Amino acid sequence: MELPEYASDKEIDQAVDKIREIFKSDLKNGESYDEGLYISHEKSVLDEHADTYFNTHHALDNERSHYVLFPRLTAQVSEILKLCHEYKIPVVATGGRSSLEGHFIPTRGGISLDLSNMDAIVHFKPTDLDITVEAGLGWEALNDYLEDYRLMFPVDPGPGATVGGCVTNNSSGTNATRYGAAFANVVSLTVVLADGTVVRTKKRPRKTSAGYNLNGLFTGSEGTLGIITEVTVKLHVKPKVERVAVVPFKTIKDAANSVNEFLISGINLNAIELLDDKMMKCVNDSGETTRKWTQAPTLFLKIGGSNDEVVKSTINQTKEISAQHGSLDFQFASNEEETVELWSARKVALWSTINQGKLKNNDIQLWTTDTAVPISRLPRYLVEVKKAIDDAGLENTLVAHIGDGNAHSFILYHPEEHAKAERIVHDIVKKAIELEGTCTGEHGIGYGKIDLLEEELGLIPIDVMRKLKLALDPQRILNPDKVFRMDPNKKVE
Template identity: 40%
Template sequence: MSAPSTPSASPLPSTLVDELRAVFGDRLHLGEAMRSQHGASEAHFDTVLPDAVVFPHSTEEVVTLVRTCVAARIPIIPYGAGTSIEGNTTPTRGGVTIDLSEMNAILQVNAEDFDVTVQAGVRREELNAYLRDVGLFFPIDPGANATIGGMAATRASGTNAVRYGTMREAILSLRVVTPDGRDIRTARRARKSAAGYDLTRLMIGSEGTLGIITEVTLRLHGIPESIMSAVCSFETMGGAVDTVVQSIQLGIPLARVEILDDVQMKAVNAWSSLDYPEKTTLFFEFHGSERYVQEQVETVSALAAENGGGEFRWSNLPEQRARLWKARHEAYYAAVGLRKGAVGWPTDVCVPISRLAECILETKKDLETASIPGPILGHVGDGNFHVVFVLDPDKPEEAAEAEALNRRLVRRALDMDGTCTGEHGIGLGKQDWLVEELGEAVEMMRTIKRAIDPHDLFNPGKIFAL
C-alpha cells in the first residue's frame, strides 16, 4: 500500500515562486535534495517529492503562505520532524511542504497552573530539558524526538500513556491556521470548558488535513520524587501479558510498561549492546514517593514471579534508566538491523486490555510461521502493540507476505472491538481499515473535510479519499 513513486512533482507557477520568495527569501527551497528529504518516509512508503519546501518562523507567515497557495490551488503539507510512519507527510499531489521545525520557541510557562505554550516546532526532549529547572515535565513520549505540533496532529501516544494518557489528554488549546487563511485559537487555558464545539479535539489527530497547528498549550506534571525502572523476562508471552493485566486490575499506577518479544530482545541486545535474556521481556517504570514506588515494585515483582517471570532487575540510577529507555526508543532501528539492507514496515493495533493476551498470542503464532522477521513490541499497559515487518526491498513477495500478515492482525483487532491504529494514525496505509472500523462515521469526517477545506489542499490524500 505504498504511495505512487515519482521523481518530482509538477513545477510551481513562477508567479507563486516570486510571491513566496518575496516573503521567505532563502527559507524557500526548490532544490531536489531538500525536496527529497521532505518526500521520504521513515517506513516502507515510496518517496514523493513536493514542489517546494518552506520554513516559516511565525503564525503570521503561515497565514501568508496558506492564502498565497490556496489562491493558486496549490496543496500544502505540514511537516514536523518527519518521524511519522504511515506516510502521513507524503506529498501525494506535490505542492508546498511547510516545515515548522524553525518555529521552535517556548512562549509561556505557567508553573502555578501546570501548563506551557509552545510553537509547533518545539521538540519534546528540548521542552523537558527547559522545564526541568521548574520541577515540571511533559510526559507524552512516542519514542522519537518528535515536534509537539506533529505529535498533536497525529494524536501521538507512547510509553507513558498507561498513566498520563495521550496527546488528546495533554492538550488544552491549539492555535491553528485554517484552509481559508484564518488564524484561530480553539480554546483558552482553563482545565475544562463547555463552550461550543470541541475544536481542539477535532484538530488533534487530523494529520494536517483540517488546519496547520502553529502553537500548542499543554498540561504539565510535577517531576516525581522517586523514579525506578525494572526489567523482567518471562518464559511465555502469556505470563508477561497476564502480569501487566493483573497489575492494572489491582490499581497499580504503572508509569510505563513495555513488552518486547524474544525476537525484539535479540535485536535490542545486538543494537544497544545489552545482555538481557532473549525471551519475552517487560520494561517497567514506577513514579511516586520513595516508599510508594518501593511498594509498587514489590507487588509487581510478586505478580511476575507467579506468572513465570525471572529475575526482577530494578534500578533508580538515572544513567541506568536512561540506557534502558534509549534501547526501547531505538527498538524500531534495532528490528530493521536484524537484516542487512532491510526496510521496516511497522504497524500497530490496540484492543481492550481483556483481549490483549489473546490478540498478541494469535499474532505471535502467525509470525512464527512467516518467512520474514516480525518482532513484537508495544505499550502493553493500554492494549497497544506493534509489529515491525523487516523486509528485503528487492523482494516484492516479502511485501506481499507482510501485507497479508498485517491484514490478519488488523482484522483480529477489529473482531475484538479494537482499532486498526493505536497511535500511528491512518495516513496512507490504513485508509481501507478506517472505513472497516468506523463505517458511516467516515462519511461524516468527509463532510467536515469538505466544509473546512473545499478544494482539498491541506495534506490531500491522507486519512481517506474524498
C-alpha cells in the same frame, strides 16, 4: 466527486514569488534575505520532504512538492495559506517527518510547509503546569527544557517528532497508559485554516466545556483540517522518585496476566511495556546496553511515587505479583542512573531490530504495525500475530504498550517480499478489527491506512469526516489524499 482543479506549475511559481516578498518584508532591520533559509526547490530537499525509509508506503517518483517553504511565524503561515487558497495550491505541513504512514507525501505536488524553524517557547509558567510552544519544537527538546523544573510533556513517540506533529497525529508512546495520548494533553491550539484564518481554539484553562471541542477535532486530523502552528499542552510533574523494573516471563500470557493483576490491584504504573523474546535478543545483540538480558517476553515497568518509601513498597508489591505469575527474574534500578540504563533497553528496540536486519542484508525493509485491541484480548492476539508473521517466514520483533492494548510488530522483509509483508500486515489488522480493535493505536492513518480505516469503521463515520473536511477546506488544498479518500466510490482519485 470531482477532483479539484489545482494550480498549474506557473500559478504555483507566481504564488511563491508573492510568498518570497512576504518573507522579505518580515526580515528584521539589517537582515539580508537568504533564499535557502525560506524557500527550496532543490531536488534533495524535495525528496526529503516526500518520504522516509520508515514509511510503510513510499512516495512515487512524481510525488514531490514544487517547493518546500520554511516559515517562521504564524502570520507567515496564514499569508501563505491565503495565497494557496487563492491559487488552489495543495499544502502539506511537515515537522520532524518521523511519521510512518506517508502522512506527508505530497501526492498532488504544490507546497510542503516545513515548520521546523518554528520552535520557540512562547509562554511558560511552571506553576500553571502548561506550556505554549511553536509547533516545530521537538518533543525531546521540550522535555530537555522542562527537566530543570521536574516537569514533563508526556507524549513520547519516535525520536525527532515535533510537538505539533504529536498533536496533529494524536501521538502517544510509553507514557500514555498513565498520562493519556496527545489528545488528552492539549490545552489550546493555534490553527491556520485553509483560507488563512488564524484560530485560537481556547484560552489557557486546564479544563473547560466552552463550546465545541476544537482541540479534540484538530488533534489527530493529520494536517487535513488546518495547520497547527502553536500549541499549549498540559505538563505533568515528574514523579519525585521513579524506578524501572525489568521482569522476564516464560510466556507472553504470564506477563499479560501479571499486568492485569497490577491493574486490578490499583498499582499506579507510569509505563507498562512488553518486549518479546526476539526483541530482547536484538537488544542484547545490539550491545547498546551494558547488561545482558534474559531472552524471554519481558515487562519494562516505570514505578513512581512521591517518596522512597512509597516506591519501595510498590516495587515489593509488583515483585510479589510478578512472582505469582511465574516471573523468571525481577531486576530494578536502585538509583536514577540505573533507571536510565534499564529503560535504555526499551528505547533501542526499534533501532536494534533494523540494525539486526541490515547486518544480514543492507536492502532490508521495515514494516511497523500499530494495532490496538481491548486490553483483555491482547495476550491471545499477540500470540496469534507472532505466529502469523513467523509462519510467513519473515523476521520480526514485538513491543507492546500493553497497558493500552497497543502493539507494534517490526517486520523485516526484502524488497521482493513486499506483497507478502503487506498481506501479513493486512491479516494482523483484520484480526485486530475482528477483536473490536483498531488499525492504528498511535501512528495514524496517513496515506498507508486509508483502506484499513474503511475496514475498521465502515463508510458512515468516514462520511462524517468528509463533511467536516469539506466544511473547513472546501477546495481540498490541505494534505490531499490523507486519512480517507474524498470520493467514496473511487479507489484512486
